[in-house]
Amino acid sequence: MTASAPALPAFSPPGPLSLSQALDCIVAGVQRKLAVVPTDETPIDDIVARCKQGDRAAFRVLFQRHRSDVARLVFRMLGPKADLEDIIQEVFLQVFRSLGDFRGEARFTTWLHRLTVNVVLMHRRAARSRPNFTDEVPAEAEAHTAHPDDDAIRRERIRAFYAVLDRLPEKKRTVFILHEIEGLSPTEVAEAVDAPVLTVRTRLFYARRELIQLLRQEPTLASLADVMLRPGSADLAAGEVRESTP
Known part of the structure; x- marks a missing residue:
């Protein structure tokens, strides 16, 4: 967590700043610039606003903050499928493309839930049109697992x-x-x-x-x-x- 900038004197004495006061001003300025970099503690509204402005660092924070939630929902909707990671990536690709449409009328997590559900449902519909290859264990493999x-x-x-x-x-x-x-x-x-x-x-x-x-x-x-x-x-x-x- 970034430490807060040291408080400046309540008033500036007449004449030039002392070396100590000058250093305090420099440190405070650097810390203000560092505070611009989004972190895990940055409010989601600020993260979203910066993502809309094309801030890649902000989108990286958004991805890291919400990836596990998306992964959990995808898993729970599809079960133990082999292409979970591909679907998770597709969700965040859609987030990147659609974030400009997010107006803040609902919570961001609600919007993300809706988008994730839509991506999963599109995946399921597309899967129905493809050959169905099951992931069941072959009988000969089960024979070697007498005591699972x-x-x-x-x-x-x-x-x-x-x-x-x-x-x-x-x-x-x-x-x-x-x-x-x-x-x-x-x-x-x-x-x-x-x-x-x-x-x-x-x-x-x-x-x-x-x-x-x-x-x-x-x-x-x-x-x-x-x-x-x-x-x-x-x-x-x-x-x-x-x-x-x-």
Whole structure:
């Protein structure tokens, strides 16, 4: 953290400055210039304003400050996919291109959530038009894993949960992830998906109900249906999804 500039004398005596006073003025001027460089403690409104002016240092700070949040949301919306990093980079490319449209009418994090959701949904729609190559472990590879460790079991549990979650209709799936796993309030979800709060609550109700039915159809996940009856516990059903987020 940059130290505050030393206070100048309350008044300047007549005549030339002393050496000490001159040095104080020089140090204060240097520190004022250094303070212009954005840091992790710079308010987000200032960071955004400087990004709009083409300040690359400010955009670097914005990226470093929000990358983990974007990565977490992308992971929770897509599950353990191989191209997560590419999507994260695409999100920030869109941030760079669209930041001029941000008017501050909503919080920056809300705007970023909405943009991230849109990028992920575009990715999912594009993926449907491509051949589907699964990332399941080949049978011969499984044969060499007679006693999988806890991490392997946990990863498989998460993969299986997301495979079930992926069967929900897109709009229901999105609000479910944002509310139950990402932890946004219904109002925040409504802002992120640009829908009325009542619509979001309705989608959440049906998403939970449909997911419970789908879980009960899967032998390895059927016991999690009871967990899903408790709102806010979807992360447990996913095998501690939050702790598994990059």
